[in-house]
Amino acid sequence: MASVGIHDVRKSFGPVEIIHGVDISIEDGEFVILVGPSGCGKSTLLRMIAGLEKITSGEISIGERVVNQMPPKERDIAMVFQNYALYPHMTVSENMAFSLRLRRTENSIVTERVHIAAEILGLMPLLDRYPRQLSGGQRQRVAMGRAIVRDPQVFLFDEPLSNLDAKLRVQMRTEIKELHQRLRTTTVYVTHDQIEAMTMADKIVVMHDGIVEQIGAPLELYDNPANRFVAGFIGSPAMNFMSGHITGANGSASLRTEGGIDLPLGAGAPAASDGRPAVYGVRPEHFILSDQGAEASVVVVEPTGSEIQVVADMGGDHVVAVFRERHDLKPGQKIHLQPNPELVHLFDSDNGQRL
Amino acid sequence: MLDAAARQNAVAPVSFWTRLNENRNVLGLWFMLPAAAFLLLFLAYPLGLGIWLSLTDARIGRAGEFIGVENFVWLWGDSVFWLSVFNTLLYTIVASVIKFAIGLYLALLLNNNIAFKAFIRAIVLLPFIVPTVLSAIAFWWIFDSQFSIISWALIELGIIEQNIDFLGTPNNARASVIFANIWRGVPFVAITLLAGLQTVPQSLYEAATIDGASKWAMFRHITYPLLTPIIAVVMTFSVLFTFTDFQLIYAMTRGGPVNATHLMATLSYQRAILGGNLGEGAAISTAMIPFLLSAIMFSWFGLQRRKWQQGESDD
Numbered sequence: 001m002a003s004v005g006i007h008d009v010r011k012s013f014g015p016v017e018i019i020h021g022v023d024i025s026i027e028d029g030e031f032v033i034l035v036g037p038s039g040c041g042k043s044t045l046l047r048m049i050a051g052l053e054k055i056t057s058g059e060i061s062i063g064e065r066v067v068n069q070m071p072p073k074e075r076d077i078a079m080v081f082q083n084y085a086l087y088p089h090m091t092v093s094e095n096m097a098f099s100l101r102l103r104r105t106e107n108s109i110v111t112e113r114v115h116i117a118a119e120i121l122g123l124m125p126l127l128d129r130y131p132r133q134l135s136g137g138q139r140q141r142v143a144m145g146r147a148i149v150r151d152p153q154v155f156l157f158d159e160p161l162s163n164l165d166a167k168l169r170v171q172m173r174t175e176i177k178e179l180h181q182r183l184r185t186t187t188v189y190v191t192h193d194q195i196e197a198m199t200m201a202d203k204i205v206v207m208h209d210g211i212v213e214q215i216g217a218p219l220e221l222y223d224n225p226a227n228r229f230v231a232g233f234i235g236s237p238a239m240n241f242m243s244g245h246i247t248g249a250n251g252s253a254s255l256r257t258e259g260g261i262d263l264p265l266g267a268g269a270p271a272a273s274d275g276r277p278a279v280y281g282v283r284p285e286h287f288i289l290s291d292q293g294a295e296a297s298v299v300v301v302e303p304t305g306s307e308i309q310v311v312a313d314m315g316g317d318h319v320v321a322v323f324r325e326r327h328d329l330k331p332g333q334k335i336h337l338q339p340n341p342e343l344v345h346l347f348d349s350d351n352g353q354r355l
Numbered sequence: 356m357l358d359a360a361a362r363q364n365a366v367a368p369v370s371f372w373t374r375l376n377e378n379r380n381v382l383g384l385w386f387m388l389p390a391a392a393f394l395l396l397f398l399a400y401p402l403g404l405g406i407w408l409s410l411t412d413a414r415i416g417r418a419g420e421f422i423g424v425e426n427f428v429w430l431w432g433d434s435v436f437w438l439s440v441f442n443t444l445l446y447t448i449v450a451s452v453i454k455f456a457i458g459l460y461l462a463l464l465l466n467n468n469i470a471f472k473a474f475i476r477a478i479v480l481l482p483f484i485v486p487t488v489l490s491a492i493a494f495w496w497i498f499d500s501q502f503s504i505i506s507w508a509l510i511e512l513g514i515i516e517q518n519i520d521f522l523g524t525p526n527n528a529r530a531s532v533i534f535a536n537i538w539r540g541v542p543f544v545a546i547t548l549l550a551g552l553q554t555v556p557q558s559l560y561e562a563a564t565i566d567g568a569s570k571w572a573m574f575r576h577i578t579y580p581l582l583t584p585i586i587a588v589v590m591t592f593s594v595l596f597t598f599t600d601f602q603l604i605y606a607m608t609r610g611g612p613v614n615a616t617h618l619m620a621t622l623s624y625q626r627a628i629l630g631g632n633l634g635e636g637a638a639i640s641t642a643m644i645p646f647l648l649s650a651i652m653f654s655w656f657g658l659q660r661r662k663w664q665q666g667e668s669d670d
Contacts, residue, residue, distance in 0.1 A: 052561050073567035085562035089580045098576070099566035146566075 002063035002153040003028045009058035019210045029184045035197040036207035042190045050079050078147035079156040084139045086131040093127040096145045117148040137168045157189040206230050228352035237284045240319040245277045255280045259315020261294045266341040281345035287321035293338030301329050408637035415631040426638035439622040447597045450536045458544025466552045483542035491606030494535040498522050525615030532616050551585030591654030619643050
């Protein structure tokens, strides 16, 4: 196992720079997830760690060694690909043994290590099958088995669950996390799915347009997003944003939206900012129904069983609120939504930074 | 009772002809008929006729009589026939092996990212596009005993003193026609294998890179095994085309010198059409069947889906 250091890494394809100086430090044994919308450079960054892409400038180190010029096989990493990249003409056990065979490992050791990995992943009954004869989840497991057999310093996962159906994805999520808890191998995992990131990671790196927006533990990102992008990206349903400007002084400050609605700000509101334009952010789950709340009219009600999701029109802004309790709401009905002032977020209306 | 009668009433008006036409299998036969007729007329009939002729003493202008296997017995003792068998096998084996090697090499090269990729691929196809007789005539000039450009160039370079007699001595002539056949056949092998190479997912090579495979190991353990089904198809066709080759030889050497480049196909033509012995010529053609059949059997086994290709769908 090893730590991974990424220092001011840049990547250009021709004249176009797509990763603009990224710094990430990954501790030994940590499970780090790179998350962001497609095209943000997360997969490219992972492939640079793997050595499948050249680093334009900056430095990547695994353990103590700078690996910039090192070919992939010397980096002591293993990678799980989005489409699994299993060798179709090899059986499950041959697939898993391939890297060891290339290194001319002794037969008995190869068999032993393949069996240990197969045992961990429940692949023992499938060892003689070919990839075509496996289901999606089984192929996924074989791909992980191939990584485990190598006993690498770092596991790299490139959107490993995106080819699976929703139910299997949840199950494999748990399996991967359990595997990490068991093996404690440093893991870098790329996904565009913020739920995967939230549920699995020790540390999340939110990327956007080739830069790192924020790095932190899942709940830290959820509670204290550094900017509007992170606030909107993490959490589902996404945070509500309303533009307006701050009115009133310290203590009793509020934000008046463009639709003329006053929304309360907590004690943490920036001082002496009367009249300043800002974006008000509140998560759907931080609304309560209360007579003191801002008036809104229900547009759509979406019950999921465990909770109820309400889309409402609040002074021209569409807001989403989620309630655990069952409310009998009808479209068109007038309700009063009260945000919890301690849990609201305020962002600069120009650069989106948290105020 | 009433029920049964009603049912009978409902069925009775449908004529036998209508029912026959609506039957799926009968309909299928109808649709197959044009293709079947075509195959029977242009493939099965000539083949059958050829085999029949080989059992007769037919000559041009005289319908033959059945003479059993006499033609074959005669061929068995004919050294020219055996020479043509040897030539055909030599021609097929040497040309096919070299075509495969060069074709695979070219395909691997063209599969890389190189400048002017599409242009180069188009150029590689050129020998395949030119009509065989035209390229044969071009080779005839290239290998001419007096005006050969190769001899001229080598003399100018001071490597040799005299013109090489490419088509005049048996072994030179064999090498020359084999060379021409390779030149003509490589594009087919190269382009088909290139198509096969492009079906191998890039991610397999990336996975192998991380697994620590060298370039050679990737070829040996990934490219080659995944390419075997296509190799089987290509090489079967290549062998069949080469074995039955006629145009190239006939335009360049007409089987000479002293029958050194006579293939079974050219010898058959010479005996049957030029010599007028239809029966004997047909017997030579018929003698090709076992060879071709074994090539087809080889491909049949080669083309069978390998174990790793079987199983569930591609989902």
